[in-house]
Amino acid sequence: MEKQLKVGEGFKIIGFVLIAFGLFTVLTGLLTGDHVRTWANLLLNNYYFMSVTIGATFWLAMQAITQSGWSAAYVRIPQAMSNYLIVSFILWAFMFFGLHDLYHWTHHDAVMHDPILLHKEPYLNIPFFTIRYVLFFALWIFLTQRIKKLSLEEDKIGGLTNFNKIEFTSKVYIFVLAITFSLFSIDWLMSLDPHWYSTIYAVKKFVMAFYHGIVVITAIAIILNKLGYLTILTKTHMGDFARYIFALSIIWGYIWLSQYILIWYANIPEETVYYVPRIMEEYKTYFYLELIVNWAFPFLFLMWNRVAKNAWALLFVAVVLMAGQWIELYMSIMPDTADTHNITYIEVGTFLGYFALFAMVIAWSLARIPLVAKNHPYLIESIEHH
Amino acid sequence: MYNTRVRGILIQGNKTYSDVSRDIIRPMDDKTPLWWWITAFLATGALFWGMWGFYNTISTGIGEWGLNNNVAWGWAIINFVWWIGIGHAGTAFSIFLLILRQKWRTSINRAAEAMTIFAVMAAGLFPLIHMGRIWDGFFIFPYWNTRGPLWDNFNSPLFWDVVAISTYFMASFVFWYIGMIPDFATIRERTTSAIKKKVYGILSFGWIGNAKGWLRFETAALLLGGMAAPLVVSVHSIVSMDFSVSVIPGWHTTIFPPYFVVGAIFSGFGMVLTLMIVMRKIYKFKDYVTDGHLDAIARILTFISLIMGTAYTTELFMAWYSGNEYELFTFMKNRVTGDYKFAFWTMITCNAIIPQLFWFKSIRKNITIVFIISLFINLGMWFERYVIVVTSLSKDFLPATWATYEPTITEIAVFSGTIGLFVLGVLAFFRFVPTIAISEVKGVLKETTTLKSFNDE
Numbered sequence: 052m053e054k055q056l057k058v059g060e061g062f063k064i065i066g067f068v069l070i071a072f073g074l075f076t077v078l079t080g081l082l083t084g085d086h087v088r089t090w091a092n093l094l095l096n097n098y099y100f101m102s103v104t105i106g107a108t109f110w111l112a113m114q115a116i117t118q119s120g121w122s123a124a125y126v127r128i129p130q131a132m133s134n135y136l137i138v139s140f141i142l143w144a145f146m147f148f149g150l151h152d153l154y155h156w157t158h159h160d161a162v163m164h165d166p167i168l169l170h171k172e173p174y175l176n177i178p179f180f181t182i183r184y185v186l187f188f189a190l191w192i193f194l195t196q197r198i199k200k201l202s203l204e205e206d207k208i209g210g211l212t213n214f215n216k217i218e219f220t221s222k223v224y225i226f227v228l229a230i231t232f233s234l235f236s237i238d239w240l241m242s243l244d245p246h247w248y249s250t251i252y253a254v255k256k257f258v259m260a261f262y263h264g265i266v267v268i269t270a271i272a273i274i275l276n277k278l279g280y281l282t283i284l285t286k287t288h289m290g291d292f293a294r295y296i297f298a299l300s301i302i303w304g305y306i307w308l309s310q311y312i313l314i315w316y317a318n319i320p321e322e323t324v325y326y327v328p329r330i331m332e333e334y335k336t337y338f339y340l341e342l343i344v345n346w347a348f349p350f351l352f353l354m355w356n357r358v359a360k361n362a363w364a365l366l367f368v369a370v371v372l373m374a375g376q377w378i379e380l381y382m383s384i385m386p387d388t389a390d391t392h393n394i395t396y397i398e399v400g401t402f403l404g405y406f407a408l409f410a411m412v413i414a415w416s417l418a419r420i421p422l423v424a425k426n427h428p429y430l431i432e433s434i435e436h437h
Numbered sequence: 438m439y440n441t442r443v444r445g446i447l448i449q450g451n452k453t454y455s456d457v458s459r460d461i462i463r464p465m466d467d468k469t470p471l472w473w474w475i476t477a478f479l480a481t482g483a484l485f486w487g488m489w490g491f492y493n494t495i496s497t498g499i500g501e502w503g504l505n506n507n508v509a510w511g512w513a514i515i516n517f518v519w520w521i522g523i524g525h526a527g528t529a530f531s532i533f534l535l536i537l538r539q540k541w542r543t544s545i546n547r548a549a550e551a552m553t554i555f556a557v558m559a560a561g562l563f564p565l566i567h568m569g570r571i572w573d574g575f576f577i578f579p580y581w582n583t584r585g586p587l588w589d590n591f592n593s594p595l596f597w598d599v600v601a602i603s604t605y606f607m608a609s610f611v612f613w614y615i616g617m618i619p620d621f622a623t624i625r626e627r628t629t630s631a632i633k634k635k636v637y638g639i640l641s642f643g644w645i646g647n648a649k650g651w652l653r654f655e656t657a658a659l660l661l662g663g664m665a666a667p668l669v670v671s672v673h674s675i676v677s678m679d680f681s682v683s684v685i686p687g688w689h690t691t692i693f694p695p696y697f698v699v700g701a702i703f704s705g706f707g708m709v710l711t712l713m714i715v716m717r718k719i720y721k722f723k724d725y726v727t728d729g730h731l732d733a734i735a736r737i738l739t740f741i742s743l744i745m746g747t748a749y750t751t752e753l754f755m756a757w758y759s760g761n762e763y764e765l766f767t768f769m770k771n772r773v774t775g776d777y778k779f780a781f782w783t784m785i786t787c788n789a790i791i792p793q794l795f796w797f798k799s800i801r802k803n804i805t806i807v808f809i810i811s812l813f814i815n816l817g818m819w820f821e822r823y824v825i826v827v828t829s830l831s832k833d834f835l836p837a838t839w840a841t842y843e844p845t846i847t848e849i850a851v852f853s854g855t856i857g858l859f860v861l862g863v864l865a866f867f868r869f870v871p872t873i874a875i876s877e878v879k880g881v882l883k884e885t886t887t888l889k890s891f892n893d894e
Contacts, residue, residue: 116740117537118444170760211443222796225740229747237758250692250755301667309674309694316682317689321761428443 073404090149106264293359487854520560526705527553555862707814787817
């Protein structure tokens with residue numbers, strides 16, 4: 052009933068040009084001596100698009116375990132996104148060349164003279180770090196690909212068997228994500244400052260991933276609809292996507308506040324050290340911008356029902372929030388690594404390159420599968436949703 | 438569109454609208470059953486014992502409790518947090534599931550909300566008597582006073598608690614009451630007793646069930662729900678800040694606010710499960726609170742239990758990762774091992790391990806086991822608060838001040854008194870209020886049934 056997606060030639064050309072531009076900036080950055088900054092940017096963008104994908108597939112799993120009906124027409128979008136995890140796995144592998152530039156705990160002599168780092172050595176060491184990276188990605192790729200495979204099989208055979216299997220796999224996936232994604236965030240982001248810790252850190256990154264994952268799904272659904280595909284997208288569906296974004300903006304703000312207020316209130320130097328450069332010095336603008344863009348803007352903007360059901364307004368929200376995630380990650384990474392607070396060609400170029408690659412992987416994946424899971428048991432419920 | 442072929446039938450037994458009214462109001466018109474009197478008698482006994490505990494505490498002082506200089510918070514705060522947690526069930530059910538448009542909510546929300554009210558009442562007693570000088574209790578309200586420049590400490594989370602909990606109580610009550618208005622009108626119309634007609638007539642605010650009334654009713658429910666959802670989260674976050682804004686190892690950890698909220702919803706759902714299984718048994722409500730409903734609650738509990746397990750693991754891992762010797766001591770030497778290891782491992786077993794049994798369909802289908810597991814959850818959540826409060830206080834930075842804590846008989850009496858109060862409240866609810874939201878069940882009846890008379894329309 053829904054026609055097959057065709058990737059346009061223009062899209063491909065723009066995509067390749069942007070990827071080439073990204074590659075060029077990365078190489079220039081590495082060769083001109085800005086290597087710490089370049090690695091920090093690579094880390095940022097690797098994490099950015101990986102977490103968006105994790106968030107989107109988490110949403111997919113949530114739809115399965117909660118037996119949500121309205122979203123049945125959109126399961127193919129996160130399923131297609133899950134292919135990016137494979138690409139991401141390869142991209143992360145390059146990060147190992149930059150570990151030394153980014154992570155203080157990889158410096159053997161520094162660790163030897165630092166009792167705290169020595170204490171963490173059984174966890175923060177390169178071999179174990181690598182094992183975790185490989186293991187986590189293997190689990191994510193296996194489980195998300197399995198969900199996709201089961202869903203595609205459902206298109207052919209129908210019935211409830213695959214539906215139930217998807218539900219079970221989703222449960223396992225959520226179980227796995229709870230542990231693996233938390234540790235992954237601690238490994239790659241929190242350990243940038245190996246002395247600092249916060250128990251909510253992984254939760255915050257998880258919420259961020261979920262939040263922006265939905266933003267990307269919403270944006271893709273609207274773009275497909277505007278291009279003439281996925282014609283089932285109604286105002287009610289958009290309203291529901293908007294509610295997701297709205298609710299998650301509150302949750303995101305809540306988690307942000309939980310971390311900030313407790314550290315601010317207790318005022319322990321070991322903890323406030325994280326916020327000192329972020330709020331008192333040059334990063335001040337980003338600090339407030341992060342909050343305004345990720346919480347205040349969607350919260351106030353989407354409160355208006357007519358806006359929440361308007362395709363262009365939602366697309367605008369999506370663009371703003373994608374910038375919001377970039378700012379959040381910039382604030383997580385930069386003060387601990389490159390310690391730069393301006394945006395140059397390296398930031399722009401790397402992001403554009405990754406963005407183009409991400410978009411192309413999704414487009415290519417979507418073009419290979421039917422856009423709607425036609426035998427999904429709740430599809431009728433989703434289409435008639437009002 | 439609700440597809441009964443995929444989703445199953447929500448209300449069993451081919452009920453018509455009049456069946457629904459009759460079934461749910463029937464227990465209120467029957468003679469008060471014997472079990473009601475027996476339970477009420479026992480609960481009153483517990484309440485009287487609790488009043489003795491209250492009298493003891495107020496007339497003599499907090500010294501009647503097992504507290505000491507180091508462990509300055511004991512059972513009182515544990516029970517307070519426990520009851521507040523249970524009080525989250527009603528709101529979690531009614532509000533989150535209302536916003537998420539979950540139709541199965543309708544058979545359960547009324548009882549869950551009633552629980553909230555009585556649990557919050559029980560919780561509120563603890564800070565009150567913990568003041569020691571209860572006659573100065575009004576000092577907690579920030580009003581233009583005669584005490585000169587003496588005001589509440591607005592920086593104190595204990596003051597935030599007062600604000601949060603009283604707001605929560607009022608919001609829950611309004612939400613619960615508004616939901617009951619159409620049902621009170623139904624009773625008014627059906628009853629034969631003149632007194633009941635009068636009383637329920639007043640309670641129903643003269644509801645006549647016209648379209649305009651319904652429109653406003655639904656809008657009010659949705660608006661209140663939308664506003665109360667963040668309120669639920671804020672209440673337990675603030676309760677968690679009673680602990681986490683301090684610098685005590687094991688208390689000061691940034692994950693506390695969401696972790697407490699999740700824990701509260703967990704214990705609340707556990708209590709809902711306990712109560713629903715009892716209710717559907719004694720009132721023969723199996724057509725309304727079906728096995729499917731219990732299955733849904735059980736599955737939610739599995740999910741929340743997983744979050745709890747992750748939170749416990751995160752705390753332990755971070756205690757190690759931090760390399761902070763005080764954190765390490767509190768978690769590894771005073772919780773996982775040491776004097777309080779029994780409490781710690783009870784907490785882990787009841788909250789993170791036993792509910793994982795719900796992964797198996799055969800266990801979710803066996804209502805007896807489900808009931809037992811729900812009791813374990815209630816127990817486990819009590820122990821969680823015990824672990825948090827007592828372990829961290831008992832051994833802090835100065836070994837010279839280390840102390841142990843044992844509750845006295847007065848504290849036990851006070852706790853059992855609040856249980857008596859809660860049970861009496863629930864019993865009154867069973868007797869005088871329709872325990873299932875009649876109007877809401879009717880609202881979802883048509884599209885979730887296969888009854889012929891509906892489909893022919």
